[in-house]
Amino acid sequence: MIGIVNYGMGNIRSVANAVYEQGFDPLLINNADDFSQATHVILPGVGHFKKAMANLEQLSLLTPLKQAVLTDKKPLLGICLGMQLLLSHSEEGDCAGLDLIAGDVRLFRDPKFRVPHVGWNNLNGVVKHPVLRGIPAMADFYFVHSYYASTASQHTLAQCEYDRNFSAIVGVNNIIGMQFHPEKSQKNGLLLIENFCNWDGLC
Amino acid sequence: MLKKRIIPIQLLKDGRLVKGKQFSHYRDVGDPITSSAVYNSQLADELIFLNTNSELGIIPLLDIIDEVSKVVFMPLSFGGGIRSFQDAAQLIEHGADKVILNSICYENPEIIQEISNTFGNQAVIVCIDVRSVDGEYQLYSHNGSRYQACSLQQHISRCAAFGAGEIMLQSIDLDGSMLGFDSQLAIDASQFSNMPIILAGGSGNYEHLKQAFLTAPISAIACGSLFNFSDSNPMRANAFLKNHGIALKLNK
Numbered sequence: 001m002i003g004i005v006n007y008g009m010g011n012i013r014s015v016a017n018a019v020y021e022q023g024f025d026p027l028l029i030n031n032a033d034d035f036s037q038a039t040h041v042i043l044p045g046v047g048h049f050k051k052a053m054a055n056l057e058q059l060s061l062l063t064p065l066k067q068a069v070l071t072d073k074k075p076l077l078g079i080c081l082g083m084q085l086l087l088s089h090s091e092e093g094d095c096a097g098l099d100l101i102a103g104d105v106r107l108f109r110d111p112k113f114r115v116p117h118v119g120w121n122n123l124n125g126v127v128k129h130p131v132l133r134g135i136p137a138m139a140d141f142y143f144v145h146s147y148y149a150s151t152a153s154q155h156t157l158a159q160c161e162y163d164r165n166f167s168a169i170v171g172v173n174n175i176i177g178m179q180f181h182p183e184k185s186q187k188n189g190l191l192l193i194e195n196f197c198n199w200d201g202l203c
Numbered sequence: 204m205l206k207k208r209i210i211p212i213q214l215l216k217d218g219r220l221v222k223g224k225q226f227s228h229y230r231d232v233g234d235p236i237t238s239s240a241v242y243n244s245q246l247a248d249e250l251i252f253l254n255t256n257s258e259l260g261i262i263p264l265l266d267i268i269d270e271v272s273k274v275v276f277m278p279l280s281f282g283g284g285i286r287s288f289q290d291a292a293q294l295i296e297h298g299a300d301k302v303i304l305n306s307i308c309y310e311n312p313e314i315i316q317e318i319s320n321t322f323g324n325q326a327v328i329v330c331i332d333v334r335s336v337d338g339e340y341q342l343y344s345h346n347g348s349r350y351q352a353c354s355l356q357q358h359i360s361r362c363a364a365f366g367a368g369e370i371m372l373q374s375i376d377l378d379g380s381m382l383g384f385d386s387q388l389a390i391d392a393s394q395f396s397n398m399p400i401i402l403a404g405g406s407g408n409y410e411h412l413k414q415a416f417l418t419a420p421i422s423a424i425a426c427g428s429l430f431n432f433s434d435s436n437p438m439r440a441n442a443f444l445k446n447h448g449i450a451l452k453l454n455k
Contacts, residue, residue: 014279114397
């Protein structure tokens, strides 16, 4: 079953619907025990970085999440804020993240660009990866965020251009994170969800 | 490159989809769930649902949101009757990506901050209904029925300060007219904040969309009548605008 971490951060219903639509069984992970039934883990999330970390801590999900990913090697997909949480640190609330992937989260500051970055945008520099298989070149995905991820090139699986090029997909080993919302990105987004649900976590 | 968006607006009244003129004279135009599934097939960029029975609070929205989010895999915004943080939180938990606030922003703009502190500013669209009277913008709340004394600039600045994420401008005068958009309204409003702007009111044909995108610094256009009353659809609009050099989502 595809575990979806339920930690009070936004629209998890849509993620569950997308997983179900692709023919998999979603499972809401509400506590540490629920991880055992999940073959894959999705960390969704919209909202404030610091509040998200605090919620994971308060619900005692932080340690079992790390264990599922680092010890049990379950594939992990972070979406939007859930992707940003994978990184080391965010400017939003000056807060440490899960530190599963080295990188920082920063605010879009160029006054010539409207914030948030909201709408459909294409990826560039997409690397070969099992989860990204079959995505057409120049396919658009739905972004909505005011903060962006900055990661080293070896952890950046795709970039997106707004006021700068930022990390749109990050990954290391069995972990992948997407800044955009695959569950809201129609056919190509659903394909990413399907690829993730079929992924063995190997690159 | 970030693309421009075309967003069908679905107005809800007594459990049905309706469309009117100048916020009244509503006509039945179908079933909200069926219509949402059709927009999903037509690859619309996003969907907006506005409840006109705001006396019922968000109940009419909750009645459809679960079903809609099962058949639609694109961003969904819901508004009309949101009175509290709990209303917004409930909608977001049930599948809304963004909530649309209007009347409450005049009475209690702090609610914007409350919602955006928890769900992020990208989750809050402030809708502003405007009449143009002798070249002056007049703001109205409560589905166009209540005059608000503040200026467009004051209102946008205040909503921005409280952490709104997007502005949706609706021209009451042009609503349902199918005569084209008030681009000047968007041009003027764009100077009062750095938020992305969605322009609504007046869609009648694809040429209107093109004119609005070419003349005003807007991120998106929201359409009711165009898709309700003509043979038009979001996929054809996407193709037409691309052929005129406007960047829209790749539908592949």
